[in-house]
Amino acid sequence: MEAKTRSRGVVVAGFAVAVLGAYAAGHHNAVGGQPIVQGLEPVAAQVPSAAPSVAPSGTPDFSAIVSAYGPAVVNIRVKHLGGQSADGSDQPSSALGSGFIISSDGYILTNCHVVDGADEVTVRLADKRSFHATVVGADKTTDVAVLKIDADSLPTVKIGDPSQSKVGEWVVAIGSPYGLDSTVTSGIISAKARTMSDDAATPFIQTDVPVNPGNSGGPLFNLKGEVIGINSMIYSRTGGFQGLSFAIPIDEAMHVKDQLVKHGSVSRGRIGVGVQSLDQDAAKSLGLDTPRGALVGSVDPDGPAAAAGVQNGDVILSLNGQPVTDANELPSRVMQLTPGADVPIEIWRHGAQKKLTLTVGTAQSSAQRAAGAEPRPHAAPAKLGVAVRPLTDDELQQAGVDSGLLIEQVQGPAARAGLQPGDIIVGVNDTAVSSVDELRQMIAGSRGRVSIVIARDGAQMSVPVQLG
Structure with a gap:
């Protein structure tokens, strides 16, 4: 993970300073x-x-x-x-x-x-x-x-x-x-x-x-x-x-x-995960006594965390011996790690703590990221106006869908169309969506009005959205 940030609870690896x-x-x-x-x-x-x-x-x-x-x-x-x-x-x-x-x-x-x-x-x-x-x-x-x-x-x-x-x-x-x-x-x-x-x-x-x-x-x-x-x-x-x-x-x-x-110059650590904060309900469902740590929503398959055994759905409780109380803390912690160093990471998985060791990677510069050299796991399609993340296996089962993306934040065209945080995007124009990259490509290639198929409260519906 490089510099991560939050978009309504979603922290994403590797971005530069900016805000609307x-x-x-x-x-x-x-x-x-x-x-x-x-x-x-x-x-x-x-x-x-x-x-x-x-x-x-x-x-x-x-x-x-x-x-x-x-x-x-x-x-x-x-x-x-x-x-x-x-x-x-x-x-x-x-x-x-x-x-x-x-x-x-x-x-x-x-x-x-x-x-x-x-x-x-x-x-x-x-x-x-x-x-x-x-x-x-x-x-x-x-x-x-x-x-x-x-x-x-x-x-x-x-x-x-x-x-x-x-x-x-x-x-x-x-x-x-x-x-x-x-x-x-x-x-x-x-x-x-x-x-x-x-x-x-x-x-x-x-x-x-x-x-x-x-x-x-x-x-x-x-x-x-x-x-x-x-x-x-x-x-x-x-x-x-x-x-x-x-x-x-x-x-x-x-x-x-x-x-x-x-x-x-400045070198920064990278572990290759996208994380989000936990609320009380999410912590309880995972067996945690209090909302703490950073929930892993995505793992770079070629990154240090994946090599160490970190998986989607894990909760990072500590890194390099320091407790992680919230996902917001993790980005700067990771940035300050020394590339090449072996550091301990403690995770919560299936109701139990597990200790792993990962070798810190090197974050790419902002110029390299701007050139598209590094993926942005949770980047939201700008024309649609949502911030999304993949669902865990448990969430897919609870929602009764085979694939989809959980909406974490809504603004612009999506908000005007009535999409809400907590909705699950399962398709665009009747084409199933299973990853952030797929959604980004579909929206980038669309003009005017699109039909967003969502799952909400156990039912699916199609919502027309006039893109920005």
Whole structure:
């Protein structure tokens, strides 16, 4: 499994970061008509000497964090030389973003999208000094980039542990929205391990911290003054903040940073499975006391998991000695495994635990996946608007069908036609469907209206769908 993500409970191996309506938080002077939420510029530096005080209203006083760590937050200015106009003159463009210093000798973390394709990168410190920056490395999959400036004795941030943070806790962002340096905003953690789409590999920290263009790459602090995330994008229909912002967990970013600094690129583990979360009913049917682990919905027959003996219908309880409480946790865990390493995996099968050992494979790059070098086990046909997965043998028997695909999520044309999560697609235009690839091919080759045969509540029906 590579970077996996969830689409209404379905986690799929190997995709890149993207979400409908979500925009990277980087500030570009000319955006070409597409709204982009842009750069938060964080403030970071030294650990505050005391915890934030509480104002009479009950809101924490964040001034100690800002004072201690603000000097380590930087403004990033990027130039793209671009092409030439009709009269032969250059048409350069520029962009703004944020970043934060992680070592006193000048290493800086920011977002990949802030510096992507840059011809010149300039870092301006809180004390107004400016430095030319070198891009040490950038990783599009996680949207993390490492910069280096020629300076020493710099203020740095303190790195925290995102796993210790809780939903509802206060967090603080420092950045340069719209180029306004050292802007401080606050809010709470709204959710953790938020996967955004079939293309997202990162389990984001969701907050309601106001972030806007220019905030990208800035730090997200907890009340101890520790950085727990990199502010990366917002969900917006307007291009401006609408209450939903997302940060890359700092532990994942630091893992990427270590590889970029050492090797200039990032290698990721792969085990070759597609998984989904378990609800109470599904856990009970499998004999589990509580909904935990990741239910295996598909196994790459040529992948590491298959070679180790993992099967469809297994529940992955732990990987490399770490418990798996939910399917959302698995993608980043797998990505951080070392290719070629032998790791233990514990599964639940037929009411009993079973221990296996698998040899971690190497995930393909986002460019290779985009070129179609790697299958997407649960990718939903875009024109139909569903996310689906194959049924287990038990589910096929319970539904009374020989083959079919369980609908996990519905939107667009499928939703308008009345298809629902839990429906089983058994055919398209009277042709039986048994795999995601078959459904994708049928929909890709269809135009206008198609007839989707579904099984629902023990009965089958044909539903006409006008494709998007």
